[in-house]
Amino acid sequence: xxxxxxxxxRYWKDYLPAGVTLEIDIPEDISMRDIFKKYTKDYSDKxxxxxxxxxxxxxxxxxxxxxxxxxLLNLGVKKGDVIALWLSNCPQFIISYFAxxxxxxxxxxxxPLYVAREMAYQVKDSGAKYLIxxxxxxxxxxxxxxxxxxxxxxxxxxxxxxxxxxxxDRIIYFNSLMEENPELSTFYEVKINPKEDIAxxxxxxxxxxxxxxxxxSHYNIIAxxxxxxxxxxxxxxxxxxxxxxxxxxxxxxHIFGQVVEMVSALLIGSKAFVLSGxxxxxxxxxxxxxxxxxxxGVPTIYITLLNLPTSSGGDISCLKSxxxxxTPMPIEAAKEWERKTGFAMGEGYGLSxxxxxx
Numbered sequence: 001x002x003x004x005x006x007x008x009x010r011y012w013k014d015y016l017p018a019g020v021t022l023e024i025d026i027p028e029d030i031s032m033r034d035i036f037k038k039y040t041k042d043y044s045d046k047x048x049x050x051x052x053x054x055x056x057x058x059x060x061x062x063x064x065x066x067x068x069x070x071x072l073l074n075l076g077v078k079k080g081d082v083i084a085l086w087l088s089n090c091p092q093f094i095i096s097y098f099a100x101x102x103x104x105x106x107x108x109x110x111x112p113l114y115v116a117r118e119m120a121y122q123v124k125d126s127g128a129k130y131l132i133x134x135x136x137x138x139x140x141x142x143x144x145x146x147x148x149x150x151x152x153x154x155x156x157x158x159x160x161x162x163x164x165x166x167x168x169d170r171i172i173y174f175n176s177l178m179e180e181n182p183e184l185s186t187f188y189e190v191k192i193n194p195k196e197d198i199a200x201x202x203x204x205x206x207x208x209x210x211x212x213x214x215x216x217s218h219y220n221i222i223a224x225x226x227x228x229x230x231x232x233x234x235x236x237x238x239x240x241x242x243x244x245x246x247x248x249x250x251x252x253x254h255i256f257g258q259v260v261e262m263v264s265a266l267l268i269g270s271k272a273f274v275l276s277g278x279x280x281x282x283x284x285x286x287x288x289x290x291x292x293x294x295x296x297g298v299p300t301i302y303i304t305l306l307n308l309p310t311s312s313g314g315d316i317s318c319l320k321s322x323x324x325x326x327t328p329m330p331i332e333a334a335k336e337w338e339r340k341t342g343f344a345m346g347e348g349y350g351l352s353x354x355x356x357x358x
């Protein structure tokens with residue numbers, strides 16, 4: 001297919017700000033394992049995430065992740081095995097995600113909003129052998145348990161209720177597994193081909209039929225994350241002149257939240273307040289107490305913040321670095337945001353198959 005001239009000429013290069021280059025070096029010999037190892041060491045003492053008022057440093061997450069990687073190995077997980085995550089945003093999502101990649105496994109993340117039938121479809125279609133899920137989803141899981149050929153189901157209790165007593169040996173709690181496995185000090189060594197080995201099977205809805213799984217290599221995700229890193233550093237040094245502090249409200253099962261929020265934060269050493277979803281009361285509390293300077297969201301999130309009454313105390317002026325995606329931002333709403341904050345928001349376009357930003 002012959003490309004049109006405006007694509008060949010890459011006209012957008014004329015609009016790049018100083019400090020953001022058209023070409024960046026993307027190493028072909030590093031994996032997500034290497035990325036995780038490097039940046040959790042580089043930023044070891046900095047706070048990575050705050051979840052439910054508990055802080056985790058980069059070193060904390062590294063140690064927990066290495067430990068859980070040992071858990072997975074002891075359960076029999078091998079390179080290339082698919083692990084399904086049926087979780088909302090939480091520390092266990094990050095730990096499970098990177099632990100899987102450390103040992104050469106593949107992640108497929110399932111929407112917490114899925115009903116049992118949809119969960120079962122993705123587990124079977126992806127070929128997942130292991131499922132890590134919130135324990136309150138147990139009734140939905142049990143309705144399809146006999147249809148799934150899972151070797152282990154790992155339960156995560158994040159909602160504060162009384163833990164469910166597993167009925168079978170192959171169903172066990174995340175915390176129990178962590179307690180049974182000793183803390184490790186070294187990374188598991190595994191040969192990963194960044195361009196060939198699949199890091200994530202990302203499901204994306206089409207116009208017809210069931211969602212389809214897009215296979216994303218380690219190189220795919222790293223390439224996009226390094227591109228985003230360049231922009232983030234530019235924003236930090238040019239406009240913020242301070243470390244990036246974010247509110248993470250986008251779901252990590254979705255490629256937008258997973259890469260643009262979670263993975264990219266790792267590469268720049270930023271700090272983030274993690275919410276399991278967009279909860280306006282919690283967002284307001286964080287805005288008032290901590291004055292974060294960064295937010296990624298979809299248009300409805302920004303419109304909700306714009307429409308807050310003055311009496312709510314929702315001062316959005318601290319949010320100097322904001323980015324919108326998934327659907328187009330209404331022009332008038334974008335202009336109003338700039339009027340209220342003094343900063344224009346960035347708008348991105350992407351797709352799951354591109355991991356995700358284009």
